Amino acid sequence: MQPFEPQPSDQAGRQADPYAQQGGWVPAQNTPAASYAQQYTSGSYPSAPPAAYPAPYGSYPGVPVPPAPPQRQPRGLSPFGLPARHSWEIPMLVVVVVLTAFAYLIALVLLATGNFDQYVLAFAAAPLLLWFGRGVNYASQRVNGVKMSPTQFPEGYQMVVDAAARFGMAKVPDAYVVLGNGQINAFASGHGFRRYVVVYSDLFEIGGAAREPDALAFIIGHEVGHIAAGHTSYWRQLGMFLVPFLPIVGNSLIRAQEYTADNHGFCNRHTGASAAMGTLAAGKYMNRLVGFDEMADRAAVEKGFFVWMVNALSSHPVLTWRMWALRDRSRHGKLFLRPAPPAGAGVPAGGYASSYGQVPASPPKSAL
Ligand SMILES: [Zn+2]
Secondary structure, eight states: OOOTTTOOOTTHHTTTTTGGGGOSSSOOSSSSHHHHHHHHHEEEEOOOSSSSOOOTTTBTBBBBBOOOOOOOOOOOOOOGGSOOOOHHHHHHHHHHHHHHHHHHHHHHHHTTTTOOOHHHHHHHHHHHHHHHHHHHHHHHHHSSSSOSSSSSSHHHHHHHHHHHHHTTTTSSOEEEEEOOOOOOOOOEEEETTTEEEEEEGGGOBTBBOOOOSSHHHHHHHHHHHHHTTTOHHHHHHHHHHGGGHHHHHHHHHHHHHHHHHHHHHHHOGGGHHHHHHHHHHHHHGGGGOOOOHHHHHHHHHOOHHHHHHHHHTOSSSOOOHHHHHHHHSSOOOOOSOOOOOOTTTOTTTTTTTTTTOSSSOOOOOOOO
């Protein structure tokens, strides 16, 4: 596809996804996965099972046939073809919100008793400070960012539209490109009822088109996923105001959110997961030298207290663990303890075959 050729308006993301029309789970209406999926289900995705499933064990006269167990497609953490929220995200959020509310009450009590310490004042003013900061951040994009549109960065614009449709969002977020100056980054935020995505220009490398379109679609899916999962809400961020003062607990919640967003990115364009991680690891030019499987394998090998600590203090899961989670779609990414292969499974020579990892095995590519 030529760099400036607009992608088909409603199918670009889905065509790249061979699992999109296969459903994901046999519906189990009372499971958390089902309730989460219902929030994001749009009319265009199948939410009902096929009319009949084959009896798994055959049937015998007089013996009731047990219901079919949940059948999981290779997409793993994408029930109904929709992304799953990390299992630890909501429990951690509850803990952080309770701690934040408690700290806020203490600040109010201290103020009422005449303590005008600057930290107490700052904390008591948190609702205002957050509102102000979000307003300034949004305004910066509105006056300095290049707003993606059908005529400006049309490829990225279409990816945002597709990702929003894919996640069943009622409104497409605004999207801006800002000068990256060599940095690889993107983020999502909001102000009031508005939501937006910001992508650094280095992710568009060739005349406004992505050097790695699949990687960009994964990254845009990740950022739009933050919005779809509610991470950019004012009230949520206010409830998490204490996060910078909670090094282990706070960062763990942020990491769980990142895994959730990665699940969205994977759902949006799973074929871009390895290139996106390679770009984060080695940059936009050398990403093709990164062996996704080779690096992911090290998640289970690198061990020790300091490895644990670097991850525990990070806002994003460390790259090797993140790659592991994107490859092993059968379970959620690890927050505290390094991942391990399934019980009884040794590490095969040359890493895990594609039957275990769901991102197609991607050996180091030649740079030539
Ligand atoms: Zn993120």
